Amino acid sequence: MVHPNEIKVAGLASLRRIFEVDLALLMEAYGRLLKNRRLDKPLIVDRDTWVVVGGVEVLEALDQLSAHKAPVLLVGQDQLVIERLSGEKLTLNDLIEEHRTKRSRLSLRDFRIEYLFDVPSIDVPLDDLCESTRLDRRSLRVYDDTLSLLVENWPTPLVKLKSFSSDGRSVYAKLESFNPLSNSVKDRIGWSMIMDALSRGALGDFLYEATSTNTGIALTSIANVLGRRVKLFIPKTIQKASDIFLKVLDAEVIRVPVSLTVEAISEVDALARRDCAVHLNQFENDANFKVHLKYTARELDQQLESVGVKPDYIIGGLGTSGHISAISLYFKGKYGDGVKIFGVQPAQNQVIPGIRRIESGMKWIHMVKLDGIIDITLDEAIEGAIEVARREGLLIGLSAGAVFKAFKRLSPEKGNVVLVFPDSGYKYAEQFEDYFKRIERPE
Ligand code: PLP
Numbered sequence: 001m002v003h004p005n006e007i008k009v010a011g012l013a014s015l016r017r018i019f020e021v022d023l024a025l026l027m028e029a030y031g032r033l034l035k036n037r038r039l040d041k042p043l044i045v046d047r048d049t050w051v052v053v054g055g056v057e058v059l060e061a062l063d064q065l066s067a068h069k070a071p072v073l074l075v076g077q078d079q080l081v082i083e084r085l086s087g088e089k090l091t092l093n094d095l096i097e098e099h100r101t102k103r104s105r106l107s108l109r110d111f112r113i114e115y116l117f118d119v120p121s122i123d124v125p126l127d128d129l130c131e132s133t134r135l136d137r138r139s140l141r142v143y144d145d146t147l148s149l150l151v152e153n154w155p156t157p158l159v160k161l162k163s164f165s166s167d168g169r170s171v172y173a174k175l176e177s178f179n180p181l182s183n184s185v186k187d188r189i190g191w192s193m194i195m196d197a198l199s200r201g202a203l204g205d206f207l208y209e210a211t212s213t214n215t216g217i218a219l220t221s222i223a224n225v226l227g228r229r230v231k232l233f234i235p236k237t238i239q240k241a242s243d244i245f246l247k248v249l250d251a252e253v254i255r256v257p258v259s260l261t262v263e264a265i266s267e268v269d270a271l272a273r274r275d276c277a278v279h280l281n282q283f284e285n286d287a288n289f290k291v292h293l294k295y296t297a298r299e300l301d302q303q304l305e306s307v308g309v310k311p312d313y314i315i316g317g318l319g320t321s322g323h324i325s326a327i328s329l330y331f332k333g334k335y336g337d338g339v340k341i342f343g344v345q346p347a348q349n350q351v352i353p354g355i356r357r358i359e360s361g362m363k364w365i366h367m368v369k370l371d372g373i374i375d376i377t378l379d380e381a382i383e384g385a386i387e388v389a390r391r392e393g394l395l396i397g398l399s400a401g402a403v404f405k406a407f408k409r410l411s412p413e414k415g416n417v418v419l420v421f422p423d424s425g426y427k428y429a430e431q432f433e434d435y436f437k438r439i440e441r442p443e
Pocket residue numbers: 184185186212214215317318319320321322323324353354355397399400422423
């Protein structure tokens with residue numbers, strides 16, 4: 001005889017599952033639970049092995065609903081009659097052994113399981129089985145509009161790169177690709193330059209900007225939300241895919257016969273003046289540097305502090321020099337020379353989208369302290385991106401690959417290293433394709 005007081009509440013993790021649940025049965029149980037929000041029968045569980053023999057589909061449904069507990073009726077094996085469809089009698093231990101040797105779950109359809117007792121009725125609210133964590137909007141990631149999505153999403157993640165860390169060394173990557181508009185660090189400056197101009201009543205209806213893609217996408221996305229038009233000047237050396245993304249966003253794109261974005265500035269300035277458009281100019285606009293000081297650098301500091309880490313090395317790419325200059329001002333201010341800051345630039349005559357050589361002219365980097373500049377070739381940057389993708393599963397962009405390669409060049413054996421990865425690899429399919437063609441068919 002089974003007594004109802006043998007009903008217990010058990011943690012889902014303590015229950016053993018040897019039966020596969022048919023998806024249709026799971027869906028039905030899930031729908032019933034969601035509708036009634038109550039359980040009217042306990043799961044039937046063998047008291048010696050904790051194998052669930054009855055209500056397996058309810059257990060799976062509870063799991064899908066993120067319940068942590070379930071009411072279970074503990075029974076002995078002598079209270080169960082189990083047979084195959086062929087009529088062959090079995091014990092639960094036989095089934096457990098079959099499950100073990102097959103190394104896969106058994107189909108419930110192949111067996112008949114009868115109980116030598118009546119299953120008692122219960123009335124347990126589903127909510128009692130789930131942890132009552134009422135999450136707020138912020139942690140549930142609900143946003144009122146696209147611009148809130150951008151700003152309230154900060155900080156971007158900081159992730160430890162386990163495969164490049166060792167006993168004495170921890171390597172962290174700050175993933176700027178988690179910015180939602182251009183999927184790059186440039187969302188931050190697109191937002192800050194536009195907000196700054198708006199607050200001064202200087203935004204206007206037309207924005208002109210020289211960009212290697214990311215700033216263009218960020219500006220156009222925000223301009224679309226605010227009902228402004230954008231004309232972008234992109235060097236001919238930049239991947240063709242950018243034109244497609246920008247067409248989707250409805251920016252006007254002019255390909256300019258220069259290899260570096262910064263070389264187009266004076267022309268963009270003149271055209272903006274002629275057409276009464278606003279040239280925000282990421283290369284000179286202090287809203288660029290300031291957004292990294294107020295957000296990028298501070299959030300990185302808070303993230304590191306949350307895990308008790310003091311950075312020894314921070315490595316970042318040099319484009320306008322906005323983000324690494326702000327990071328340098330912040331962290332040198334806090335730790336002095338206890339933290340070494342390195343900038344990464346393309347080697348002579350190399351084009352790596354998003355970064356350029358310091359002598360091509362940068363504003364903020366000359367106002368802060370840098371411990372070194374590391375030259376990286378395009379192939380090294382691509383190889384860096386490939387290594388990170390294959391070791392860490394992160395498909396990073398080419399300037400991020402260059403940052404990673406610079407870390408490999410420095411190769412500090414001890415200490416905490418932070419790498420700032422400006423974007424992901426998806427925009428650079430053309431460069432990856434070209435690289436694979438070259439190495440697979442060398443001249
Ligand atoms: N990497 C990528 C992909 C970029 O788009 C940029 C900026 O254009 C950078 C790196 C450099 O960032 P910053 O302009 O803050 O120096």
